[in-house]
């Protein structure tokens with residue numbers, strides 16, 4: 001089975017596709033027909049690679065974490081996406097899609113954001129490339145994430161509150177889709193994770209795949225082989241994980257592990273562990289695992305980390321889960337917090353709370369002393385200082 005790319009209709013096994021209102025067909029079909037041709041062109045790649053190197057600061061280091069390795073009796077390498085411009089992996093995708101939008105002749109960008117990280121990355125790309133930027137954000141999230149709202153505004157974006165439903169991420173997505181229907185010819189919708197109708201999951205995975213592309217040559221430089229024994233990443237929608245796994249999913253000898261947000265625990269009613277709690281359904285334009293009631297109402301997720309607080313999971317990952325190609329662990333809030341403090345103490349790196357869910361896998365699984373374990377450090381912890389301060393002892 002090819003785990004890397006979907007079939008021509010956007011399916012990874014039984015997951016994916018494009019479930020959209022008829023009014024969106026022209027936009028989505030335009031993308032489906034053009035995305036590969038454009039992003040694989042020499043002209044696009046030259047511009048994109050130049051920006052990744054000189055603007056984002058790639059390649060990000062693959063850092064051998066000696067102290068962490070000693071503690072867990074194995075060889076741990078951290079892929080330092082936290083060192084990217086704007087502090088996480090999201091800029092890889094936002095820049096790629098903003099560049100694609102320009103090639104498609106679109107001058108107006110819309111995006112949705114929960115914690116504000118994707119909104120900031122998109123506003124950054126739009127400032128750089130001279131595109132108008134509108135970001136939809138739940139009214140509650142706007143109140144919770146004031147620093148990121150300020151960043152987006154300073155970067156020139158218009159932030160529009162979503163006031164319906166629970167006034168959080170899924171409502172912001174609905175508002176963004178409505179906008180896209182009404183402004184189809186002028187506007188590109190930059191989706192922030194490997195979710196949404198085909199071709200978004202594939203498009204976002206390809207832009208993030210630079211993560212595993214770099215891991216391969218960096219490992220080869222350091223230890224003389226391209227493949228680690230394990231790759232580990234946290235999964236919200238799944239974009240940093242898709243990027244980390246991309247060039248390894250078809251390599252049988254590389255074991256793949258995902259850390260999902262368990263919240264207060266999978267049985268607590270306050271969780272975001274979609275592979276444990278989800279059932280087959282359609283969310284935001286694609287068929288995947290979704291946290292929903294028996295009659296299909298989306299269940300509000302909970303996680304201490306806003307970036308993992310999502311009631312679904314990308315079809316790429318749903319397929320890895322179903323086929324048992326990847327192992328999924330549910331990491332609770334307190335476990336993630338513990339590992340955020342531990343990494344800070346041992347290595348002097350304050351990780352994003354999301355990334356701490358990947359680190360916490362170190363306690364769920366026993367590794368051999370000579371195993372090479374690569375963990376994606378998806379972002380830095382600046383944005384989480386308030387939560388960390390509350391839990392300092």
Ligand SMILES: *Cc1c(COP(=O)(O)O)cnc(C)c1O
Pocket residue numbers: 088089090117118192193194234235236237238239240241307308352354355378379380
């Ligand atoms: C948004 C975010 C995530 C979760 O999104 P994915 O699409 O699952 O990668 C993880 N880590 C950080 C730092 C984020 O900002």
